[in-house]
Amino acid sequence: MSTHHLLMIEDDARLAQMVGEYLGQSGFSVEHAADAQRGLARLQGGAQAGLPDLVILDLMLPDMDGLEVCRRIRAMQGAAAQTPVLMLTAKGDPMDRIIGLELGADDYLPKPFEPRELLARIRAVLRRRTEGAAPQAQAMRFGSLEIDRDARTVAVAGQPCELTSYQFDLLVALAERAGRVLTRDQIMEAVRGRELEAFDRSIDVHMGRIRAAIEADPKNPKRILTVRGVGYVFARQQD
Template sequence: MIEDDQRLAAMVATYLGQNGFDVQHCDTATAGLERLRGNEAHEFAVVLLDLMLPDADGLDVCRQIRAFPAPQNALPIVMLTAKGDPMDRVVGLELGADDYLPKPFEPRELLARLRAVLRRQQGIQASGERVLRFGRLEIDLDARMIRLDDKERSVTAYQFNLLAAMAERAGRVLSREQLMDMVKGEPLEAFDRSIDVHIGRLRAAIEDDPKQPKRIITVRGAGYVFAKAQDV
């Protein structure tokens, strides 16, 4: 947890500790990034990141984490912030955050969101080698890696699960509600367009031209479809 509010951090650590989590707290961006780069980085399951830190903008910290080498760059990030502007949420998601919780929040809601993020990270259970291939694109479900032209493409855990869900149903038009249900297990919030942000990030990762997508195609008024035939 990277949070400069000592009282909030202590409350969260106590509550999550009572529910099976071991919380490591840093009160500055510098300390948090050093901890995540350290030898124990592999032990972390999720990052709770405050948006307003004394020595850095939480959005910049999110950007730096996503620039880490694999597998640290795929560590789920839940942003905690006193700023409730929907645009802050969109920017956070665009930079690679997996979820966003405005302050003040109920500890039970934080716990539920953390559990949902971790379920998404676990994603599809491995059962033998499973690699989906679509022309130059490979989606390795077991290694949780995406390759285009044999080069790894970095996405968040949420975005990987979203892509995997679409690829396994290639050729089917999927609504936003269906996609949210597949990867999150929660109903779509009213006017919540966060799924579009994640689709945009996926297109940036796997499309030759994100503005003219050939792999993830928008079906106006219906949702999205992952193309079966690619690079033909």
């Protein structure tokens, strides 16, 4: 049974209680922060209290927009910035989803939602991180780009690149298949997220974020190339 600890930043106390009770039956412990300030303070104090394994973040909070909360999490120092974020979006607005992913959310779920789907998505995000942390071969190098699967870090010319855990997994999936054109479905399947029927556009959003981190000119990429009408390919020859 899981022993993962989750932080839910949600102003609806009744919903938070329901989620906590449901996830508790599957072995998760859920800590509740009723507003953005308390949630951010909890993450900033993680060195003393221990960081949560995942944050469930509501988009509509009384004191701050959830998108801004996500941005601030990703701007934190240390391990807190890498905490996976699952965003709850009102009415499943596609634009909210896209912006959330651009700001670094690992996944999203529109309200209202089925508790079973929330549980499945949480497990998928945590599984990607756990499997990605498994022992791997030495770091992959493509010119000045270095991808260290053991440390889960990416650097270009020695300078670290900021990626979410999901974006790191996407980059690894492409790099391990360098020179091979992958469809969006194949990419999602490679990171074991296909069963969740991920929003197809989200792959494009994540690719844009990855390019912004590793490409000298994201608008004219040399590492991750788009194959129109098919998907993406990671170039073998770089720099």
